[in-house]
Amino acid sequence: MNIAVLSGKGGTGKTTVSTNLALVLKANYIDCDVEEPNGFIFLKPSDINKKEVEVENPFIDYAKCTHCGDCSNVCQFNALARVKECIILFEKLCHSCGVCKIVCKHGAIEYEKRTIGVIEDGNSNDIQCKRGVLNVGEPMAVPIIKELLKNLNSGTNILDCSPGTSCNVVNTLQNVDLAVLVTEPSEFGLHDLKMAVELVRKFTIPMGIVINKNTSDENIITKYCREENIPLLGYLPYRRDIAKQYSTGAMLIENKEYRSFFKNIAKNVKEASLWN
Amino acid sequence: MKIAISATGKDIDSLLDMRFGRCDFFQIHDSESEEFKVVENKGQSSGGGSGIAASQQLIDENVNVIITGNLGPNAFKIIEKADIKSYKCGNISIKNALEKFKNDELEEIIIAGLAHNAMGH
Numbered sequence: 001m002n003i004a005v006l007s008g009k010g011g012t013g014k015t016t017v018s019t020n021l022a023l024v025l026k027a028n029y030i031d032c033d034v035e036e037p038n039g040f041i042f043l044k045p046s047d048i049n050k051k052e053v054e055v056e057n058p059f060i061d062y063a064k065c066t067h068c069g070d071c072s073n074v075c076q077f078n079a080l081a082r083v084k085e086c087i088i089l090f091e092k093l094c095h096s097c098g099v100c101k102i103v104c105k106h107g108a109i110e111y112e113k114r115t116i117g118v119i120e121d122g123n124s125n126d127i128q129c130k131r132g133v134l135n136v137g138e139p140m141a142v143p144i145i146k147e148l149l150k151n152l153n154s155g156t157n158i159l160d161c162s163p164g165t166s167c168n169v170v171n172t173l174q175n176v177d178l179a180v181l182v183t184e185p186s187e188f189g190l191h192d193l194k195m196a197v198e199l200v201r202k203f204t205i206p207m208g209i210v211i212n213k214n215t216s217d218e219n220i221i222t223k224y225c226r227e228e229n230i231p232l233l234g235y236l237p238y239r240r241d242i243a244k245q246y247s248t249g250a251m252l253i254e255n256k257e258y259r260s261f262f263k264n265i266a267k268n269v270k271e272a273s274l275w276n
Numbered sequence: 277m278k279i280a281i282s283a284t285g286k287d288i289d290s291l292l293d294m295r296f297g298r299c300d301f302f303q304i305h306d307s308e309s310e311e312f313k314v315v316e317n318k319g320q321s322s323g324g325g326s327g328i329a330a331s332q333q334l335i336d337e338n339v340n341v342i343i344t345g346n347l348g349p350n351a352f353k354i355i356e357k358a359d360i361k362s363y364k365c366g367n368i369s370i371k372n373a374l375e376k377f378k379n380d381e382l383e384e385i386i387i388a389g390l391a392h393n394a395m396g397h
Contacts, residue, residue, distance in 0.1 A: 072332065078325025081332050083358045090350055093325045 008192030010163035045122030234265035294345025297326030327351030
């Protein structure tokens with residue numbers, strides 16, 4: 001059972017909900033926000049194993065290359081350019097599709113491996129914690145996310161997604177059974193929530209909404225949930241003391257009162273997971 | 277000499293487009309034959325690497341000079357390698373830009389600007 005936690009808008013509390021929910025549900029925590037994974041700050045896992053993630057990029061053998069430009073013409077990502085007697089590779093634009101090697105009539109292209117990040121795997125409070133970390137300066141996160149989501153444990157996995165509705169989120173949603181959308185009662189939160197809902201509906205994944213920084217029982221998000229017939233899974237109140245505890249890197253569930261908010265969300269998530 | 281200018285429109289009174297990779301058109305003026313040609317920028321429609329696609333297009337058009345607002349690091353790398361000279365200009369009309377170039381009033385681009393036109397920076 002894989003549960004994705006996504007949001008649309010950034011900074012709504014995906015990681016707060018994911019990490020605390022993982023502990024309450026005794027589920028594994030998988031940080032798929034590989035551009036800035038921060039779940040480990042709260043879960044503080046130990047015994048971490050690391051595994052490098054590699055992509056393949058073309059390598060041009062200039063002894064064989066005739067500068068015909070077939071490779072640069074065929075590249076859909078503009079990762080190759082032909083300039084005079086030279087083919088220039090922009091490795092960060094390469095999607096490792098292999099088409100340049102196929103079209104090269106002279107056998108001048110081979111693929112070489114290049115490391116773009118790492119997968120880390122550890123334990124915290126008897127749950128497995130995994131995360132992908134994209135190297136600074138690398139623009140493409142999807143290869144790391146794909147590697148991260150291979151061979152997930154058979155139990156319950158909480159997938160902490162990237163913000164937005166980009167390729168990173170789309171790839172994370174590929175094998176998901178339930179989506180938990182975290183948002184806040186602001187215009188911006190609602191606007192981006194709508195985009196996230198649209199995406200989740202494309203995948204026909206059951207979903208529910210968690211309101212963070214909740215200010216009242218009736219707000220633009222509760223109204224939206226009613227109109228769109230999306231269940232509300234729970235909320236976290238907008239309070240300075242909660243933000244303060246969060247800012248120390250402590251888990252919110254260490255506090256009995258905050259724990260009850262997550263217990264409630266967990267109960268509703270469990271119920272929602274039976275819809276499938 | 278073939279001079280390519282990033283442009284917002286197709287005629288000589290159109291404004292220069294400050295963007296290189298994402299401009300709509302390139303106007304290519306031949307200073308000897310006085311012929312002039314407009315091509316749609318292939319980089320404009322690309323998902324990524326627009327500056328590279330635009331540079332490749334201008335290299336294939338055998339241009340000698342590029343006049344634009346800024347060149348990103350990837351485009352700059354290719355254009356430098358192709359020995360094409362590039363010049364910085366504001367968003368004035370193509371006619372005025374050509375005039376300024378002829379009078380040697382444009383500054384040569386010798387370093388790359390920020391990637392993605394410094395979006396988000």
